[in-house]
Amino acid sequence: MKWGVFDSGVGGLTVVHALKELLPDDPLDYLGDTARVPYGIRSVETVRRYAREAAEFLAGRGADGLIVACNTASALALDVFCDLFPGPVLGVVEPGVQEALAATASGRVGVIGTPATIRSDAYGRRLRELRPGIEVHSAACPLFVPLAEEGWTDGEIPALVAERYLAPLRAHGIDALVLGCTHYPLLAATIARTMGAGVSLVDSAAAVARAAAAHEGKPLAPAGRGALRDGGLLRPGRDRIFVTDPGGSFRGVADRFLGAPLPEPEVAVLGPHA
């Protein structure tokens, strides 16, 4: 089936990578709202307005299913996508929650994400709903996004930033940590080192790709960021990349997020004045 993948910017390309590992032959349309990224610093109302325009765009292009790769949009506006998109809609919160519940033995789970995702408490609410009594500790980590985009994913600076954000979560004795932002998988090694060996990282990008494969009845092979079989990930023509701002910083970092060369992005116009 043809998937529409929505993200506020470039981060959703980590979902595309995971999706293509599991469903390499499914065509996809990717929409990155690069003219208005990042969503994680905006209000609920603004995110919902942007979500409406994105849902209409991807529905109009005839995707069969929709993946909301953006954690902020999943947390604040999944119902908007469900209302406006005719097919199945997968957000990143539910698959991340499911994998966190499977991963935790202690019942103490951590969640990290953008300020808006953390303020929304979308992961925490769902975790407590499915397992009453679970302990959820969360932290917003705004510096992680520019670190990932700069490619400063290893070394002293990311280690110190991670220590500052994550030490309180470590002190709570969590044994599973949800990476509730599509940028964070690029910092997974540093985050894992900071948290220590006893903490499982739950990559919400990989989790939603597994949920999409499950939706199609495909086997749930673990998705990761390994090399793909043929080196080519997206096929021009079959797979299309749309952005609301064709210039800016997107091109410079997209290949790193996708883990492969990117086809030329096309310009999406959302609403009269997106």
Next chain:
Amino acid sequence: MKWGVFDSGVGGLTVVHALKELLPDDPLDYLGDTARVPYGIRSVETVRRYAREAAEFLAGRGADGLIVACNTASALALDVFCDLFPGPVLGVVEPGVQEALAATASGRVGVIGTPATIRSDAYGRRLRELRPGIEVHSAACPLFVPLAEEGWTDGEIPALVAERYLAPLRAHGIDALVLGCTHYPLLAATIARTMGAGVSLVDSAAAVARAAAAHEGKPLAPAGRGALRDGGLLRPGRDRIFVTDPGGSFRGVADRFLGAPLPEPEVAVLGPHA
């Protein structure tokens, strides 16, 4: 006279602070495009489109003069503001360039800013135009913005980040460094320590405030971030703060940028779908 002050977000409040030190009785309208901040990662076309809508909004509110506090908008779209705003328009580039020329003895000047400002080379072009043969070295410092917004302005992390960005400029032997982003004055102490005693920092926020005072024929007392006489900086009613996204992260950081408590922001609607 009544000033309109435009910024992509919260950073322009450093300009408001400097302006109110020099022109405490002038009323002002501040517009922060918080629904679409940051401009520094976007393309020229997108910044110019956003600038058009901002210029029309502030012109419609009857300001006498306009200060474009956003370095990215000043670098990429000052002509848009000049075309659409009936009164005088001051960008941050020209005052910053003038003060850098006054500050340098060696003729080697550094410029730091967002990726878009640095790519535009607006400071470099103007510096070379006014002083042919000047040596300009520049660097984009994307991590500085979230560091300022997190309030991580002192200590090991900002020092390491500053060292990574600024060491190449130091190696070029510059003796003046333009802070070409309104967020950077919050990191001035760290930047100054990193560059060493022989390098003058040129604060483009303070520079444009001095240019505004000069425009009114007021004495050019040095603007800084010192305490204001009466503790009150903006007066509700006389001074108005407009934002395109009233929620999100703006309120949490605005007081720190202004250096004083902020009146309740009002919502500005730019274009039909800002």
